Amino acid sequence: MRRIEFIRFLTFIFLAQVSLASWAQQALTWGQNRLVSPQVNQDNTVTFRLLAPEAQKVQVTGDFLPTRKTQTPNGAYDAPGVADMTKDAKGVWSFTSTALSPELYTYNIIVDGVQVTDPLNVYSIRDITSVFNVFMIDGGKDGLYQVSKVPHGTVSKVWYDSPTAGLLRRCTVYTPAGYETGAEKYPVLYLLHGIGGDENAWSELGRAAQIMDNLIAQGKAKPMIVVMTNGNISQEACPGETSEGFKVPSMMLPKTMDGHFEQAFPDIIKFVENTYRVEKDKGHRAIAGLSMGGFHSLFISINNPDTFDYVGLFSAAVDRGQQGGIQSIYEDRNRKIDRLFAKRPKLFWIGMGKTDFLYKSNKDLRDYLDSKGYKYTYLETEGGHVWRNWRIYLSEFVPQLFK
Structure with a gap:
């Protein structure tokens, strides 16, 4: 038997065993x-x-x-x-x-x-x-991750035009309970995922909708709209839900941390403010993200110091930019941080796990903020670069917004 035929034979046997085991599992049920x-x-x-x-x-x-x-x-x-x-x-x-x-x-x-x-x-x-x-x-994080018997917001998958990226792109949008029947204008939190993730990450693994529903119902957070973007600017949307069909997911995507996402971010702000009932000023905008999303949140905010009054960095990859691309976005970081703090943001929030591989780079960032006397909020938790921490950070960050 030739080698390739032998490999196919072994693969067939393994798949047959798995199929038989799956059938047996069902039969028992x-x-x-x-x-x-x-x-x-x-x-x-x-x-x-x-x-x-x-x-x-x-x-x-x-x-x-x-x-x-x-x-x-x-x-x-x-x-x-x-x-x-x-x-x-x-x-x-x-x-x-x-x-x-x-x-x-x-x-x-x-x-x-x-x-x-x-x-x-x-x-x-x-x-x-x-x-x-x-x-x-x-009971996780005081029960915030559960679907409770409270008024529920709406989670929508929304397409918008990004002329800067040259793509029709998708984001996930949470609108709080009562949005559809009211006339009130809301503040907006732009919530960004990590590398390899997409616009589904925060609503699925992050339990963002459940956290928002529960915090708002408990009176611990102001009702707000949460826009969960796709931070991979070369993608239309998450894998399997684009014009490319069932493309194999990959972490190695072009233009993820090279300035193109930051450059195109005003497109989504414009879309949100033209589509939803929102307040359109710095005091009613927040941006936060985990890992790569924290990297994006930092550089979007410091390159646009008049846009966000609230910034959250969750295990942020603050010094992991790619080479090439639009390097002017990442140049003179500390000077841009100075310019942001000169505008007196209401909240600059950092969360980090004690064993996170990005701990040192965030410590260096905090050392710079301390050296300049800039006010920020810091939360250090057990563990590393994991969703367990990012759900905690979201739960702690949201109640401090739009006060």
Whole structure:
């Protein structure tokens, strides 16, 4: 048998085993002995199960496990931990976690070295190039991540023209409860995602709509419109929902951090202010973002010091600009920061995890702000460059806006 035919044969066998295992999972759910995974137990431990009698090794990996360091060409990163599952006499593999804190968690199953989604869990989210299952321990960040019985805002996928980018592009827009039936004008928060993400990231993994609904209902935040942009200026929208069809997602996109997104940002402000009932002045505009989005938020704000009174940097990649592009956007950073603070912004907010790989660059930024006596708010949390922190930062940042 030739090598290529042998590889195809092995691939066929593996896919057949996975298909058979998936059918077996479904068959168990139709019977009286329903197999459940994940199962959140009363003590907040979580049990994962998979029927795979022919598998040699099954593991679970996720952000509910202790992190492990993974070395890449760009440095060491915190990666989700891995735990071995055990097989019973019926071929069911299982693992029960320790008691978990309230939070939204992501995970995958690894079957004989191949990472797959849990066939018993219909809840999954794509993050960049990977698909993860999700589960929640209720009560995360004081219950802000849950769908509560409160008035709900509307989340829309909206297309707008960006003449600067030469594209019709999409953003996600949250309008607060009562927007459709009222006449009030609202302030706007422009909320930006990280590298490899898109306009769906904050509404899906970030739980932005739930956080906004709950904060507004509790009277902890002013009703506002939240515009979640696509920070990849070469894209029309998220992968699979553009004129390019089902293109394979990638982190390596052109023009992500080379000045073109910052240059085109006025296009979306113009669209929002021509389309929605919003206040159109600096005191009613905020911009914030995570990682790459924090990088964009910093440089958009300092290049446009009369545009935003509120700036939020969440684990911001403040010194990671690409070479080429429009370098004038990134030149003279400190001089531009001086110019921004001369305009007396109402809030300059920085959030950072203690083990984040971007900690030092943000410390250098804070050292400069301190040396000039500029007022800013800083929150340091446990952990690293993870969604768990970014949801916390959004929950802490929003109540301080538009006071």
